[in-house]
Amino acid sequence: MKNDNVILGIDLGTSAVKCVAMSTSGGIVATTEAAFPLTRDLPGQAEQNPADWLTALELAVTRLGRDVTMNAVAIGLTGQLPTLVCLEGAKPLPSAITWMDSRADAWASSFLDDSKRQMMYDRTGMPIDGRYLAPMFRYHRETFDNGVGTILSAKDFLHFALTGELATDPSTAAGYGLYDLDGANWSQELCAVWGISSSLLPTVRPSASASGLREAVAARLGLPSGLPVTVGCADSVASAYAMAGLDSGTVCITSGSSTIIMDSLPKPLRDSQRRYLLTPHIADGVFGREMDLLSTGTSYRWLNDLLGWENGRIDIAAARSQAGANGLLFSPYLAGGEQGALWNPNLRGVLHGLTVQHSSDDIARAYLEGVQFEIRRCVDILAEDSKIERVVLAGHAASHSATMQMLADILGRPVAAYHHRSPAAIGAALLAAPSAAHSKQMPTDKAVAVPSQLRADYEKIYRRYCAMFPAIAEAAD
Structure with a gap:
């Protein structure tokens, strides 16, 4: 080339x-x-x-x-x-x-x-x-x-x-x-x-x-x-364009300093509870429904540094724990507030249930589960008014099969990986491409994480998580 x-x-x-x-x-x-x-x-x-x-x-x-x-x-x-x-x-x-x-x-x-x-x-x-x-x-x-x-x-x-x-x-x-x-x-x-x-x-x-x-x-x-x-366009829109084109029914999850959850619709569907952003897409008449978790990548690096680990060790350690992190729950609101599905600037991170029996592996797993539970909140909201047929994941989590599997079990949906490290830059290039290449997009990985038997366990853990942390959100108001 x-x-x-x-x-x-x-x-x-x-x-x-x-x-x-x-x-x-x-x-x-x-x-x-x-x-x-x-x-x-x-x-x-x-x-x-x-x-x-x-x-x-x-x-x-x-x-x-x-x-x-x-x-x-x-x-x-x-x-x-x-x-x-x-x-x-x-x-x-x-x-x-x-x-x-x-x-x-x-x-x-x-x-x-x-x-x-x-x-x-x-x-x-x-x-x-x-x-x-x-x-x-x-x-x-x-x-x-x-x-x-x-x-x-x-x-x-x-x-x-x-x-x-x-x-x-x-x-x-x-x-x-x-x-x-x-x-x-x-x-x-x-x-x-x-x-x-x-x-x-x-x-x-x-x-x-x-x-x-x-x-x-x-x-x-x-x-x-x-x-x-x-x-050009916003980074969230560029990433979604690279990962899914303008197709409806696909939720794109991009993990960087923040995590962006976005789909596409051929109509401007606003939410009665104002839980998501409705943004213009790259083409007239197409709109993206977007939800952003503010500090997932930033807090991932923070936890790595806090524990003295090299980049990526969190995912490896989390895989050694088990679903539910032996009773730990971690609300990942570490940016001094959160958006996502909650939109509360007063939210703060909480590690709940910690005892001397817990290990750093459990803390790592509780953190990743907390991030993915917040992703689940967002995807469930998008699914209220539009059928979600597939999920595509980009970012560091797409490189860890155990973390991909955890997300599939928490979402209860298959999750495909998009492995290129900068889908936003690719989306920007596709937007600038001549018409012959304009409709192309980079393919997702053929390997897909499919929900396992842990899906039922995660339904119970997720409900316990949601019961715990909305109460904190209300108390912070």
């Missing part, structure tokens, strides 16, 4: 820029990534410097090699969401406030009574909290000077840096908390609620629309000048 034309998929993730070079026939030619730092000096703070993203992008693209980059014919973009970038003229402020930042949560909770929440959900399809761009900007506005002329999400900033165009797509616009789902544009009413002028917002364009790569940027990246760069 050395001399094949390639499409670059770029995912501006939470901790790294990931690049995939995909041939126009659909094969993966090369993958790279480059990390960047996160600032957490203050309570609840989670900020990054957009300049670090650009440095990581240049490193990741050049690592693909000249033989790859010289044959690039298009670039597709996706990225973390929602993360707030403020521009003064063409220059970003050095602190981008990421979706992990919880400082606006309490203020947003006090600002949004139930009638406002319902109005905003009806209008946007989003259960708005302090981690959307509008409340973030409103809360932090006093720390900015008056020179802010544009607010962008992280992926939109990357598109601006590459092309000079201020644009977003519908799926990313949804993360601003200002996008009218039915009107398919910014809502002046919502802008007024948050005190944000629509003049600060980028133009909303289709995900597959493209602008040319700027000459100076192309030279630094070793890419052809004028290369088409798509506006």
Whole structure:
């Protein structure tokens, strides 16, 4: 494939820029990534410097090699969401406030009574909290000077840096908390609620629309000048597109710093209890129902570090315990709140039932079971109004057969693995691909975990878990 034309998929993730070079026939030619730092000096703070993203992008693209980059014919973009970038003229402020930042949560909770929440959900399809761009900007506005002329999400900033165009797509616009789902544009009413002028917002364009790569940027990246760069889409949408296309009936579970649970529907089906996000997909008339567990990957690394283990040891240790972790229950709300099916910023992690007889293996299993029980809550909600025919799993858990089997037993459904480490970058590349390759998607693994005899045991354990932790949720309100 050395001399094949390639499409670059770029995912501006939470901790790294990931690049995939995909041939126009659909094969993966090369993958790279480059990390960047996160600032957490203050309570609840989670900020990054957009300049670090650009440095990581240049490193990741050049690592693909000249033989790859010289044959690039298009670039597709996706990225973390929602993360707030403020521009003064063409220059970003050095602190981008990421979706992990919880400082606006309490203020947003006090600002949004139930009638406002319902109005905003009806209008946007989003259960708005302090981690959307509008409340973030409103809360932090006093720390900015008056020179802010544009607010962008992280992926939109990357598109601006590459092309000079201020644009977003519908799926990313949804993360601003200002996008009218039915009107398919910014809502002046919502802008007024948050005190944000629509003049600060980028133009909303289709995900597959493209602008040319700027000459100076192309030279630094070793890419052809004028290369088409798509506006792209949210990382959740890009991952789901790679894993399942636009098919209904498939739930895609992507584990990264957070865990994203998403399916696709040919209609904008809102939830009467506002338990999921309804986001525009890459194509008109298709919508994704999305539920996000905030800190599963982050807490996985935390537990590894706490126990002094290397990456992946949690899954190995958990497999040595048994279903139910010998009576331990672990609520994995370690981000200082949770979304998923619960949407409560006051939730905290709990390890319940611990005795001196328990081992680190039991703690590891209880943690993984807790994450998967929260996934089960989400999948059950999606299944209330739409038949779920299959489940596809991407992320580190897809590499551990025992963890895959645990999920199949907890969900009571077969689970297929999607083994590529960056489905979001692949989805971005597919979106930017020529029409001949546009409908392709990377195949899932032929090995599928099928529910075993432990399914019945897990039904009982799951009911005990749900009986325990909603009570904690209510007490925290």
